[in-house]
Amino acid sequence: MEKRRKMLKAAIVGATGIVGQQFIVALHNHPWIKVTSLAASERSAGRTYREALTDAKSGAFRWSCDEPPSPEAMELPVQNAHEMEPSGVDIVFSAVESDQAQILEPKFAVTTPVISTASAFRYEKDVPILIPGINSEQAGLLKQQRKARGWKGFITPIPNCTTTGLAITLKPIYDAFGIRMVLMTSLQALSGAGRSPGVIGLDILDNVIPFIANEEEKVQRETQKILGALTGESIKPAQFLVSCTCTRVNVREGHTESVFVSTERHCEPEDVARAMQEFAGLKVSLPSAPKQMIVVRSDPFRPQPRLDRDTDDGMATVVGRIRRDTALENGIKYVLVSHNTKMGAARGAVLVAELLINDGYIS
């Protein structure tokens, strides 16, 4: 890390929202990247970040992260995202909703790399969905994208937060034993739904909500793409089948997933545990990378979202209850916890930026 000479300048678009705030936190004191521009909706434009977050009427300060906002960010001016000039920064982190992303991100990408938490471009042929250490090599597709679209920049989205932990934990199994089929039920945290309107307390107290619109389709498709193979100008999705049911539970942060896998080749639970524990996808040292991508616990009562979500600052995926599945052929089942607003959102996007800086895609 000592070799870095120049600090890169970054803009956060959608800076006042919950994911935008997480970018502020994730980039606080970052050794390679400095936030120099903030953009949001027209309503916030022309105010400082502090003012934009303060409710004029009640005086309430609308901050959603556990960590406090960095003092320097508080005094930055907020621009109208539709009027922002991206050429003044080296990276744009986009934290806007998908419909806005559809409009804004291609405009920014003309001059500047865009790393996005939105789903708008995830399924396009020349767009990789990167998880450093899992499919770092798919970054190669960005050259193709730049060429095809005539952009100096590019758009690279991170996965849906529910895909992240699943794809990470499947990777060592896929490499070692092959995968035929994955069936997953998620128990997702409230923070994944954001705040506008998010999940109402009345609806989730003493309850489970068994449906999250479009979530299952995203997870199924993204998992296959992330574990797919970069072949020439596109990614050939992994050929295993994925089916999931996504539910919402009364947990603040940390998605829990109950996973059943049928592998190609026979393996014992201890083989899977070892493959996960020893998995070292990331070959380089990056500032936001976890020490271990997957932490395996033997206590049968783990992982629990409250106890395990913050493992390695929310960047590790924690796995437990690895055991034989008694129904599927070569069946293995396990439970994972992944921090949906850290590795699964802003910090995960910052990790992508670090990989792309390291590999020369951003400079």
Next chain:
Amino acid sequence: MEKRRKMLKAAIVGATGIVGQQFIVALHNHPWIKVTSLAASERSAGRTYREALTDAKSGAFRWSCDEPPSPEAMELPVQNAHEMEPSGVDIVFSAVESDQAQILEPKFAVTTPVISTASAFRYEKDVPILIPGINSEQAGLLKQQRKARGWKGFITPIPNCTTTGLAITLKPIYDAFGIRMVLMTSLQALSGAGRSPGVIGLDILDNVIPFIANEEEKVQRETQKILGALTGESIKPAQFLVSCTCTRVNVREGHTESVFVSTERHCEPEDVARAMQEFAGLKVSLPSAPKQMIVVRSDPFRPQPRLDRDTDDGMATVVGRIRRDTALENGIKYVLVSHNTKMGAARGAVLVAELLINDGYIS
């Protein structure tokens, strides 16, 4: 129902616990059965039921049901379960823990039918696990049991509360399309864990606990036995494979289960919905029976435990999100909610008693 001439007398053993209290509620104003005896541990013996539930020091009244206790029960004396004489009643409802059930239930069964919520005898060869309308015909095994053990009574346990909703919803699928394989993830309510010590608020707030000791084995084994075939002197378990992961979520009552099924014969989601909706397992009218055993909802956000658990007084199983599973062969997936302390516990046991009275096993 009008043909009943004589009220049957019932004892509740384990009357002061949470399930015992549910029996008090389930039998309040019952048209066929009257509670005449209560038994509990030595500590409660010699006090009225009201006294046994009142904390002498703080004056707190230890009552766990939403419905109030019936006034007549409050004044009944509580006996020491180990000294109770079962011949004075026509039915014993047993709500004790499994280790106590192992000792007490065979003593009672010498003279008197025992319907139990404990797991102690569920897996014995001559013991059926009854769900009226799902495997009513397995009651025939009780004759065998009486003969083999030389008892005038018998022991018949109800299933684990997590098995109940699963077995009920699988039954119409099994009958219509055959089943190869079932994979299930449960999101279970706190009340299933009881109160001694139950789940501590500290542990479940903002959390999911991904393990419930012995639960998965019970569900797997019981589902196969319940959907099995009575052949001569025993039950041949259904031959499909079952695998599950059982978790605890911060919900008071109502187990939610995410189910993936591979059927023998191809079927569409609407076929499954119709088979469930039209399912009428119970051929007779019983006081505690739900109007429909399975209620199917088309709203994608249902079933939810808080909104659906009390359907038909907690005796119906509510199903939603029936759709094609994209991984399994002939795959179907759905979500169910079942009331774990009503159909899944005391009221379910009372329903068994009603079936056995109706069919002449208890008189």
Next chain:
Amino acid sequence: MEKRRKMLKAAIVGATGIVGQQFIVALHNHPWIKVTSLAASERSAGRTYREALTDAKSGAFRWSCDEPPSPEAMELPVQNAHEMEPSGVDIVFSAVESDQAQILEPKFAVTTPVISTASAFRYEKDVPILIPGINSEQAGLLKQQRKARGWKGFITPIPNCTTTGLAITLKPIYDAFGIRMVLMTSLQALSGAGRSPGVIGLDILDNVIPFIANEEEKVQRETQKILGALTGESIKPAQFLVSCTCTRVNVREGHTESVFVSTERHCEPEDVARAMQEFAGLKVSLPSAPKQMIVVRSDPFRPQPRLDRDTDDGMATVVGRIRRDTALENGIKYVLVSHNTKMGAARGAVLVAELLINDGYIS
């Protein structure tokens, strides 16, 4: 009740919101009142009530009450509230927000009595804030209001839901011993905040929110007005001092209030318990009235919102922990639970309608 000859026709304005839905439930099978008109915002106008509650995109049914909607209401057409003609009904129940109430309610009152859950008119000189049995005689002010404003109808709002339980429990103390001062801290339920946006699950999980905008001022002012004296053309507020702190806790329904009272004349806790228990403010029998306005519990762990909110269908106020306060002069302290969306909202407004029908103000 048998003397009623004609069913009165009622409109519900704001019918699609959470309070509007509660009116649908509260008036289901009502012996005196029939809902014949529904009105809401322009967006819902021209659709049936069922259609207006169904999300076109997801198919979700937006219903917030525990009780199901009445089937006949489901097929009623919804009108635009701003175009509704009130003269076709005998009563308007208004469940709109205060800014809308300011505009709509005077229009309706020209021809028709309006009973409102909104605060818009509560503090006007010629407007009583009625709680039947507590200040029924203040209904006399409505004649004054009709005359002064030249209306055939009138506007009569119910109190803020946090005021209701406080005013009810203070009334027997005030009558028997006089009151100098009241200090109250509320622990309010989520349902009081409604759904647009209401309280986000993320914000209230594992948390308390110590502020509810404008709530404390309302409770202080309304309590004095309700317990005041009708003198000629206005109400002279009760002269005791009231101070409160209002907080939000993670409870669905049922406001809990910790009350400290300094009385004029010395009294013992048992005197207060007796005065509350024997309090029979309502001299007439009304369909929605609780059997007892105040239920006193001796168990020190009561009242609890989950266990006590539904006492007498949510129409009784439940009090416990009545004891000597060791700081105030003639100090008494207690805890109350009041159902904020039943007695404190729609059903409370229906009870007001019943009183006014009985007393000849509505016909």
Next chain:
Amino acid sequence: MEKRRKMLKAAIVGATGIVGQQFIVALHNHPWIKVTSLAASERSAGRTYREALTDAKSGAFRWSCDEPPSPEAMELPVQNAHEMEPSGVDIVFSAVESDQAQILEPKFAVTTPVISTASAFRYEKDVPILIPGINSEQAGLLKQQRKARGWKGFITPIPNCTTTGLAITLKPIYDAFGIRMVLMTSLQALSGAGRSPGVIGLDILDNVIPFIANEEEKVQRETQKILGALTGESIKPAQFLVSCTCTRVNVREGHTESVFVSTERHCEPEDVARAMQEFAGLKVSLPSAPKQMIVVRSDPFRPQPRLDRDTDDGMATVVGRIRRDTALENGIKYVLVSHNTKMGAARGAVLVAELLINDGYIS
């Protein structure tokens, strides 16, 4: 801090319980104190700390703190508390229940200073209840205690966790304006109730419990003693009146208190805010001391337990909503949040140890 030469040796008695675990965390890498002995009940004796915390049957690790246990503590042997020889350590931290404290603490105090979280000795004449910075001078009473009881050590308990935040925030008011009267309603966290059995999830979900046995008496008495004056051989309690109502809410950590104060001399809310903000009770620098004992927030929605409990590592008391009370003479009201298991328990006790080491009472 640099002047310390020798590390003091400490024992933790009751080491396996929730408060004992907090001591392990609070003393991890402590600059002055090293944990050298652990004691617990007979059941744990003879095992390492790791073994004592691991459930033999399920393999579950019973650890209750957010922070992980220190690796060195894990390998320490656990002794039977009744057989522990205290003379081998310089300080005993006692985290046992009150009935055990009654027996054990005087035995230890014969040779060794005991700092206790138990209430057993709090109300004895020669025992101070210390909060460093609030009543540091009351440590003088320990000399008296040693002399009167013939001990080389002493017993000094910390206050009840609900007293701590109240006494801290009253201190600057008391010093600047005098206090006549305090009325307080607490909304207490689950962790205050511990784990044996603690508060059952079933009981607190969607609920408030309005009673905590003996809590109110403790808070009233301790607050007066802590703010009292050391006069010769005893403490003259402060003469103001205190009355409180203590409730339990569904929050993990962090007690919220709604406080109403009547002061002797008139003061404005901004005077109180300034007195609190500027309050600097602690004249010396101690390792566990917060930067500011009281943090005042102007956002009306603060303090909230989830957002504010960890301020300054859980050692600061956070105050908001300071405003005029409209009922009491010279009335002021505010809301506070205090971390009940950090400043209010083990870390608070460690802070007392630091004060007593600094002032020469322990060496």
